Amino acid sequence: MDVVNKDIDKRAVVSEWVNLYSDDLYNWALNKTSDSAVAEDIVQDTFIAAYTGLEKFRAESNPKTWLLSILKNKIIDYHRKNFKEMTLSESDIANEQGSDFMDNFFNKNGEWKQEAMPHEWGDDINLLDNPSFIEILQFCLSELPRLWGSALRLKYLENSPGQKICQDLDISPTNFWQILHRSKLQLRACLNNNWFEKEK
């Protein structure tokens, strides 16, 4: 049976999907944006896009898979837009939060400060399957400055080579990994303080 068949009400189909899949889509979007208002907008846009593009949906495929593919693109669009809007100039990227940021970790010779020095984390092989750890990871991601968060999420969500992401964002590779460097330093410190050091 073909959903584009005129006899079938497009509205009824998509409304039913809203009932069935809103929670999954919302959950997914919230996970990947760390912002509930943004997640709500993305879910809404996804259903509207699904409604207007319903003829592209094949009845034999899984509606949830189809909706998720729309949703994922919208999440990437969001991070890209976020990134571009906040990128005023290349020098601003490097200097966001000023050079003071690096002073949290390194002394003026570029050596680790005593309090920031990474110590061993131990080897918990089940770490990434631990829901409590994932919760902390989620928290730490949401704590990142918006621009950094978006840069970091793009790297993993797009799953494409760094060069391609830089082209899409129109920044130099150097700037991109400088942002990632700062994001990672902060993320590592947050995980360290809220998980690894806390356990001891």
Next chain:
Amino acid sequence: MIKKLMNILMISCKKATELIEKKFVADLTFKEKVKLNIHTSMCNACRNYKEQSAIIDKALHQYDEEEPHEKTRTAPEELKQKIRSEIENL
């Protein structure tokens, strides 16, 4: 001579962590690789950083590619209603 060579090859921890992160996005040049290896062979803290950075990389890969496990956060009922009425008006 050796001292001079060491001066060229020595990098700070700040620079080392930068190279560790660069490696996730781009290839390091030969010189960068040598510098980083020399540094991490001598610096415990940066060796830990390198390991931990890889763990975070793996965690983010897993986190952003997989469907969320927890189903606890449901979409607000008002959102569903709003979407339904939007669709009615399209």
